[in-house]
Amino acid sequence: MYYDKRFQTDLQFPFVLFSHQQIKTSSTGGFLLAKKDKFDAISERLLNVDQPTLKDIISRMSAGEYVRGVTDAEKDCFQIIQDLDHINGRVLGSTTSKKYMRNEIWSVVAARGAPSWYITISPTDIKHPIALYYAGTNEKYVVDTKPDYSEKFRLISHNPVASARFFHFMISLFIKHILGIGSYHPGIYGHTSAYYGTVEQQDEKIGTMD
Structure with missing residues (x-):
C-alpha cells in the first residue's frame, strides 16, 4: 500500500x-x-x-x-x-x-424538501502533502521536503489510486466535521437532515439539505 x-x-x-x-x-x-x-x-x-x-x-x-x-x-x-x-x-x-x-x-x-445548499468541492491533490504522501514511496513523510511542481505533477499523474484515496479522505472529513454527519456536534451549517453527494470527472459536488 x-x-x-x-x-x-x-x-x-x-x-x-x-x-x-x-x-x-x-x-x-x-x-x-x-x-x-x-x-x-x-x-x-x-x-x-x-x-x-x-x-x-x-x-x-x-x-x-x-x-x-x-x-x-x-x-x-x-x-x-x-x-x-x-x-x-x-x-x-x-x-x-x-x-x-x-x-x-x-x-x-420529496421526503425532506428542496436543498438549502449546493456545495462544490474540488480538493487539490497536486498541492496537498497528504496526497503527495499517498503517491510517494517513502514510508516516512518529511515536512522539510518540498518537491517542485514538476515532481509533484509526476507523482500524482502516475498514481491515480493515491488521488482517489486522497479525495475519499477529504470528502469523508467534510461530511463528518463540516456537515456534522456521524459526529457529536452539529455541522457549521447547523443540523443537516439529509445530504446527497455525486462525483463527476473534474467536478465533485456535495448537495446538502438542512
Missing part, C-alpha cells in the same frame, strides 16, 4: 480492474434476473421483438424526439428497455445507474 505500488502505478491495471468489475456486476444482475418468475416473459419479448419498430424508436429518439409507447409493438420495445435496466443499473457509470441516482435525489427532495 505504501512502498510497493506496482499496481497503483501500472497504466493498464485500473482499466482492466474496472472492466472486470463491470463484467462481474452485469453477470450478477443477469443471474438475479434469470431467477425471477418473469424471466420466461422477458425471454419471449426478446425473441419476438419487432425489429422495424425498434429501429424507428431508436432513430426518433436519436433525433431528440420524446417517444412514448403507443402501439403494442412500441410498448414491448420499451418494456425490454426496462427489463435490461435491472442489469444495467448495477454497472457503475452506466446510463441506468445515473438514472437511478436522479430518482434517489428526487426521492430525498
